[in-house]
Structure formats: structure tokens, C-alpha cells
Amino acid sequence: MLEFMRKASKTIFIKAFLGLLILSFAAWGIGDIFRGRAASTAVATVGETDIPLEAYRAEFARELQRISQIFGQDITREQGKAMGLGNMLVGRLVQNALINEGANDLGLLVSDTTVVEEIKRNPEFFNQAGQFDRNIYINTLTRSGFTENRYIAHVRTNMARQQYLAPVRDGVVPPKHLIGALYAHAAEQRTADVIRIEHSAIPNVPAPSASDLSTYHQDHAANFMAPEYRRITAVVLQAATIANTITISEDDIQAAYDEREAEYLTPEKRTLRQVLVNDEDTAQKAKSLLDGGKTIAEVAAEVGANTAMVDIGDFTSADAANLSADIATAIFALPKGGRTDVLSSPLGWHVFEVVDITPSVVKPLSEVRDDLAQAVKLDRALNSLFELSNKLEDLLGGGQTFEEAANELGLSTTRIAAVDASGNGPDGQPAQTPYLTDLIKEAFKLGDGQDSTLIEATDGQAFFVVRVDGITAPALRPLDSVMTQVTQAWSSQKRADMAAEIVKSVEQRIESGETVADVAKALGFAASTTRSFTRDGKGLAQNALPAEVVQSLFNMDIGGVTAAEGTGAHTVARLASIIPANPDETSAAYRTVADQALSDMQNDLLTQLSVALEGMHGVTLNQKVINEAY
DSSP states (O other): HHHHHHOTTTTTTSSHHHHHHOOOOOOTTTTTTTTEEEEEEEEEEEEEEEHHHHHEEEHHHHHHHHHHHHHSSOOOOOOOOHHHHHHHHHHHHHHHHHHHHHHHHTTOOOHHHHHHHHHOOGGGGTTTSSSOHHHHHHHHHHHHTHHHHHHHHHHHHHHHHHHHHHHHTTOOEEEEEEEEHHHHHHHHHEEEEEEEEEEGGGOOOOOOOHHHHHHHHHTTTTGGOOEEEEEEEEEEEEEHHTTTTOOOOOHHHHHHHTTTTGGEEEEOEEEEEEEEEEHHHHHHHHHHHHHHOOHHHHHHHHHOOGGGGGGEEEEEHHHHHHHHHHHOOOOHHHHHHHHOOOOTTTEEEEEEEEEEEEOOOOOOOHHHHHHHHHHHHHHHHHHHHHHHHHHHHHHHHOOHHHHHHHHHHHHHOOEEEEEEEESBBBTBBBOOTTTTHHHOOOOTOTTOOOBOOOOOOOSSSEEEEEEEHHHHHHHHOOOOSSSHHHHHHHHHHHHHHHHHHHHHHHHHHHTTTTHHHHHHHHOOEEEEEEEOEEEEEEEEOSSSSOOOHHHHHHHHTOOOEEEEEEEEEEEEEEEEEEEEOOTTTSHHHHHHHHHHHHHHHHHHHHHHHHHHHHHOEEEEEEEHHHHHOO
16 A cells, blocks of 8 residues: 555545545544645645645644554654655645535535534543533643634534535445345355475475585575674763762751652542432432432432442542532541532532542651652752763863763763664674663764764663764675574475475376375375365465465366465365355345445545546645655
8 A cells, every 4th residue: 555655646636545535524634724825835736725834744743643653663754754654645635625625616514503513422522421511622622732613614624525425425326236246256165175285294304415505505695694783882971870979868868758748648538429410400309319318329210310420439639629629628528428418510410428438648758768769869860960961062072082071071981892773792682781772773873983962861861972983784694603594494495395396296196186185195194175265265274275375276166276385384275166155135244245345336436526626626736845844
């Protein structure tokens, strides 16, 4: 897909994620945030609509964050650009703008009432009672960088877009005979008689000669290369090292404890039950019933409260204050078993009951003394660290070498004779030095003889400078240093070659009329018959057949023979039976095929719609601005 994106610059607005246009026009879409003319910063122009650089950058940043979460690591802007992300996002923005223009052409309007109803249906704005809550609504918009007017405009635009696309989406009906043909193709099953020739079971594998290993080593040099190594020198200033030189008094520790007492306090908690309803009158009725002796569960059921909201667990005073200050005051004034009067919050009307009380606990100084002392030292060390880093930077800026500056400040230098980009030395073991990952990351940005600026470590607890003293280019490892690996690789290849020769004989014997079972027995291998399977391999045990064999079996008649190499074995298969699909319109498989046919037809129609809209309104890309966005 990424390769397609790279090639799609000329038609990117025609085929960019049409499926997304059918399935999702969420209220958080791009919408008309790019309305307004700003030709000098537009990444594209659709009709009279400019898509400004700011909108493109914001979308690019959001997509980078999403992809980084998927991969579990940060994806840089450069990597995103190389993946074709930029073209994809321009296509998405242009596609949205084209659909907006189409909706405007028809004069589609969405009333204020309809917009309000749509917003109130969004579960993002519901409270715990499952109701729209304006406070949550405003807070959510604020966190997302929206004003209320801008968000309402988003919703209105997206709803108009849905109205515009609905006839295309909803008016498509795939022909029944088409679905039947597609289902027959997808649901057809086959079985095969199989001989699996395990490489590890092949007898009489010769031992390699010295010449064999030397030739294999040279012919497969890429498998035995040593990576690029760098020789580096660094000066690392660590707060932890400075902390070990700092002495503090008992008064210092006591003062720090007093300042941080809140950190060692576990606040009082109260386990609560409640009756939560929508109006005050019902809440007053609930209070009367509780005072009359009924249990809170009985009362909740009688007044129609949500029984799932009765037992609400442990609350601190701060937790309760999130509902309201009055609620927090009332709850924490009660004894165990006490009950509040009717109280209100943004969630509704409550009557609370205190089930249990867990008193507050403060850790004594004796329990936290050692950790606190170290924290105080580290705080002071960080102050010294910044001062020391400034001195080091001044000395280096004045022309001193790493060694000269380190010596003047009483610091030591760190030297690594050889390290690769993963932080490993030639022995394959990680280099032993503090902040290795940070050092390597910077060292591999430098050229031979270059040094870095003073850099803060990723944990904020150190500063460092690093210099590259030499670069050893990737090279083929000497044969004697990788003899074991070369021997194993040669033997594996030899077994595979011998298996391939056995396969030729097996195919000839089966094609000449011998049964699969007889051939397998004669050669000392096992034969088996697969369960029925579809052309996508469903029904087969994992790794039962190589994908190439499965594909071939669906392109031959009964009795046909095919073979392929798989993981650790060669497989020979003879097609044993063909089981035609049995159309069942009520089955999940049939519905899946029907849904896919519907989606494909909708995509085709949307492609044609996009082409027509492009011809009517015109699309211009500003590649210069797009490039500057990075």
C-alpha cells in the first residue's frame, strides 16, 4: 500500500482512502477547517477552497502519533515522508474538500436542530449516567483544541457530506449472480495427499570440505558481514555521580520531609453507596424510603435508579469534590453508616451512604529517610550539574579538547574502542558505559573526527558530549571467526538441495501412477491427507502447506501434483478432491462475500464521483509548500 501511495501523486485525490469516506465521517473529521483563502501557504486548491499549510501540518502530526503508537516507537517526520504519508494526507484533505464542494453544489443544508441532536448523541460527551453533559462537552472540546463554534461547523459540514454520499452508498445493490459467483470462488474447498520431506530427516548428508566452506562464505558474504563500528570518546556529566559527593545534615532531611509531607500521606477514604436519579423529587422520595428502613438496593430499584451505580467504591475528599464541594463536605462529615441529605451534581441528584471509613496514614520519617536523603542529594546535584555543564560548554567552545576540558574540571572521559549502531562491540556484547543509548544515537549522526554539541540525556539526569575518533566500514568477517555459522548454513543449504532432488523423483513416481502413500513409504517419509481447505488456507493446520502449494492446488484438476519449499521442509502434494461451495445466503461466509461486493461497488462509484468532481472544480497541488511542511 505504501508503494501505491508513493506512485499516486498524479491521481492522489481520485483514489485516496475511498473506503474511509464510506465508512467513517466522524464528527472529528477535517471538515471545513481549511476554508478561507491563503494562496501563498496552500498545499492544494480545490475549486475555490484552499487547504492551508497549517491544516496539513496538524494532520501530519496526528497521523505520525497514531502510527508511532501502532509500531510502539517514535516515527520521525523523515520516516513518515519516506513511507508516503505526506501524499496520503494531501489526498485525504483534497478528497474531503472535493466532497464538500459537491455538497455545496447541491445546496445541502443541515438545520441547527439536527446538528444539536447529533452532538447530544455523541457518547464522548456522556456522563456516568449515560446522559449528555455540557461540562464534559466543553472540556472535551477544549482538550482537543476546538472552540464550540468551530466544532459545530465541523458537525454541520460532516452531516452535509454524509447526506451527499448517502445516495451513492445506499443505492448500490450487488447483483445476486455476482455474489453467487464470488462466493463459489471463495468457499470452494479442496483436499490433498501430502508428503513432507523434512530437511533434518535427510540421510547421508556429506560433510563440507574447506573449499566448500570458503566458497559458501564468499558467495553469501551478506550473511556474515560485520556492521559498521565507531571508536568514540565522550564526557558524561551525571547527576547521580555528583550526588554521591554531597553531604547533607539531619536538619536538611527533616526540612525536606516537612516540605513533602503530602507525598507520604495516604488520604482518608470512604466507601460509598448511593441512589442517583435525574430529578430532585425522586431523590427526596428515595431519602424518605431510606429513612423508613429500606435498604439502598431496594430503594434504587423502587425509584428506578441505575442499580449498577449503587456501589461506587472508595472516594477521597478530592474525588468527592470532583462532583461538588458540598458533596465532599457532607460525605466527610458523616460517621460510618451515615447518610446525606439530597445533594446535586452534574450527574444528577444523589443520596449517599457511608459504608466504611479508611483513616488517613502518614509514613514516618524513619521509613522514608534513606530515599528522601538520596532525593535531596539528587536535587542539589542537578543544580550543580547545570553549572558544571555550562563550564564544560564554555571550555569546549574556547577550543579545548575533550581531554583538556575534562581534566580542568576534574572529570573523566569515556572511551569505547568499537561499537555498532545497536551499542554492541565486536564480541556481540553491549558496551559497558553509562547512557550508552544516548551516546550511540548521537555518535552515529557524526562524521569521522566530528564531535557533538553538549546534549542533555533523555532522562534529564545527565549531559554529555561525544566525539567520533574513527569509523570502521562494514566488512566480511574472517571465515575462521564465523566457521560455526558458515558450516551450519552450508549444511542447511545442502539438505535443501538434496530435498529438492528427492522432490523431482517423488513427483515423477506419483505422476506415473504410484500412490502418495506408497512413494512416501518407499522413501522413508510419512504421507498424510489434509482436511478440506479454502483457497486462503482456512481449514489447514498451521504451516501444513506452503502458500505456493495451496495456490497451485486451486489451479489444477484432481490428480495434479505440485511441490514447493517451506520452512525446514519441501512439500509434495497431489490434489485429492474438489468440494464445490454450497451457497447458503444465511451463512456468515456468504454475508461476508456480499458485504465485500457491496463495498467494492461503492468504492467504484465513489471513484467515478471523484473523477467527475475533479473535472468540475479542478485540483491544484502546491508541491513546493508540501515539501516545506517537513
